Amino acid sequence: MKRKLNNAWILVIVLLVASLFLLTPHLVRFFKFDSVLLGEESYYHIRMAEYLKSFEVPKDDPLIERPYVVNPYHFVLAVSSFVMPLELASRVVPFVLGILSTFLLFLVFSSLNLGKNKILIILLMFVSSPIFIFTFATSSQYSIIIFLNLLGFYFYMRKGNLFLWLSIIVFYLIPFFNLFNALITLILLFVYTIYSRMGLRRFYFISVGIVLRTIIYHFSVFYRYGLPSKVPFTLSNILPSSISDLGGLVSVSFFTLLLAGVGLIVTWKRKKEFYFIYPFMLLLFIISFFLGDYANIYQNFIICILAGYGFYNLWHRKWSLKVMKNLTLLVIICGIIFSTTSYLSRISYSQPNSEVLESLVWLRENSDSGSVVLSHPNNGFWIEAIARRPVVLDGSFDYISSLDEKVDDIDEIFASRNLQKTSDLLDKYNISYIWVNDEMKTGLVWNKGDEGLLFLLENSENFKKLKSYSGIDIWEFIRGSGQ
């Protein structure tokens, strides 16, 4: 007897797969890296949540010359930390939000009457996408932004005043995160309102609130601190940073993209039904110039929907050669599984590892609290959060004072073999320690062992190697000796 797929089964399957993919990086790191927390930004969020937990909202970031702009995600982490340690909260909160988001997406698709098979395929595409794994396996503010968007959208789709008010409450929270997220939310709502022909009154009601809140909140920040730094954009890296198989982090797998292409061709025949998707995709593309890779998080929804349509079409269309159908679908499934597993492996084994943690704990215990540490900006969040020492630059360039000058000076320090020049610049930023890891030595900063600062570190008496871990060296800058 052929059993029909019901909603409960779809939900169980999808949530199980989502849980598997979201838990894998944590399990791998639990066994391989002594459970060291994943990601870079995670460490920034954990640090700021710690301040909020002690009922202290800093005006400026205590470890870097940058104002602190309140982020609701830090509040969520801080509140969660009353029932569990912050490190655990940084894993549990995104995981729970990921599961809830998947559930909400299921509800949204069910309301749109997409059909059970299509819903299952699209949701499987979604939970196996590298972007889903990135958003909900690392501690990222986007986990809550996506959750709130889906929740608000689900309420917005329902009839009745209660749901309208609920959606208003949810949508009004979104501008607290980021200007562009508020903008995307507005566009999404507008597109859906037009598509569902539900009347623009509800949309106006919500959009006025979002716009006002955005103006009040963000423009006051801009007025005080100026615009956040623009993401450096080059056409040459758009492909590698958008495709996970080419090394992108917040990116789409190649096979999903290929399937989305098939989906686009399939839906093009019903373009009147899907017309709202095309301008939305274009807008997201434009926004990606400002938001960088993070715009891919929104693109991922559209790509997964189109890929789902593509796969569904390949599965259900009449094939002349049955064997080709089976093999083609097999290759597609293998391709997606390969992309997902290879991404999972990459993200699970990504930095920081136990050596990074150990070295920074050592630095915290063996240096003065005000000592400035120099490293690549990518390592900045770890140094701030684990070693609790100030840095010149970290992974976020928003609202940093004299940013260009700092970037140029750091580049100069790394590249120069002139001791006098390097010492002057180290003095300028009061740098006492230099933390160098393997990534910096193998392409991130230098390509050869005797390049720039590496040469000085090895050959000048002004630098003393304090500690070495596998691939990581901690150097002390000794002022005024042997220059």
Place this chain on the structure above:
Amino acid sequence: MGWFRREHYLLAAIFLFTLGLRLFFAFQTDGFSSDESYFNLRLTEHITDNGFPLIHDDLSYSGRDLLYSPVFYYIIAFFNFFFPIVIVAKVLPNIFASLLVVVVYFISKELTGDKNIALFTSFISAFVPIFLFYTTNSFTVYSLMVPLIFFAIYCLMDIERLKYFFIFAVVFAAFLHPSSILLILGFWFYILVMKLSAQDLKHSDLEAVLFATLLTTWSVFLLFKNALLAHGISVIWQNVPSEILRVYFSNFNVIDLFYKIGIIPLLCGLYIVFVYTSREKSKDVTILVGFAASTFLLLWLRLLKPEIGLIFLGISLTVLFSQFLKNMFVYVSNSKLSKLSPVFAVVVFLLFIPTMILPSIIYTQDSLAFTPEKEVVDAMVWLKNNTESGSVILASLDNGHLITYFADRKNVFDPYFLLVKDINTRVDEVGKIYSSSYETDAIELLNKYDVDYIFLSSFEKSDYNILDISYKGKRCFQLVYDKDVKIYRSLCELVER
């Protein structure tokens, strides 16, 4: 044995003749005509000795990771268990390459429905000059890849009947070598031409092309993921240094096409391409036209090594020539000269002797001159016997693989560029070492690459336009081998104060 007819005996005879001709040339010399062959020998020998492929090569670039599909080397290594490597590496690739005549026979028969034309086309395909030149005395994966790609094309012509063969060919090609991408491009060109010329595209063809595309793309991602991560989209050029890329194409001109492909197949094939993209319609011809067009486009955009592109283009046009013959004979038999059809056949055959058969034989004979000179091999054997095992030898690009194979020593560079960082700098700096007049400059660069010995043969002299290294008389360079080839030992180290 009922199905084994006269034409099959003739086809077997053509195959044996082709194989015999190839082996005749191949065994005229002990060596191989391309340095790539020696690299492939090392890869095969490693599998024979260890059972698994060489992933990290300690000798190439003084130590680097390799990225390639080991399928071809496993096939050769299997036979290496029974026969010596030099015999296997000479015979087996030539057997594979000779199979092309069989594939061409079946394609031509499918195109024209005429077994005599198919046999004739099969015979002349044995003489496509560039294919004969490139694969007769070389141990290269293209010996197998080329017949396999044309076999996949043949299967697509009758996909309903040959679907399992098509699957086999596509899977095999996808995991054999990344040049299978060329097949996929050809298929999509075929679909494009079919759509543009408003011909009916069968669902089964589209399904087969879709499967081939997905499988090949996946295999390339699977096998060359690290190269994609390292080089991004520029992996298309396989990290070939820009200077060498320029040389590839600067020597390439239209005259080359005439003698590397053969003037008659070239002109007649192009005529068929023109006719079947403008007036006539034939699905089978369109598949070949699509493949030829995609190869031509890649050549034109400089995305394909000229020799490889010309091999595929040459064979495609040779097969299309069968359609030309068919059209010509139909025309003649419908005209007043119908009685002269046999005379036409003889004339066509005679025309091929001076325009294709003789040039290809001369061209192939020329290829034997590219085998490493005895003096070079002797010097490398001397290096093997008289230097420490970890020594680094500086030689020109053409000698790179020979250093690792004959001398069993580390080289500074060789033509396997994939995954090498800053390849352009390395190529420039090796040039500077050979051509520099300043000892300190040379020593600094020699130190940079940890070079122990400098190899100076006719290749280095012609590549860098020198007669000798200009700082040879100084105390830092000791002449340790002085014959037709010279070897200097680098003795000094530059110390920074």
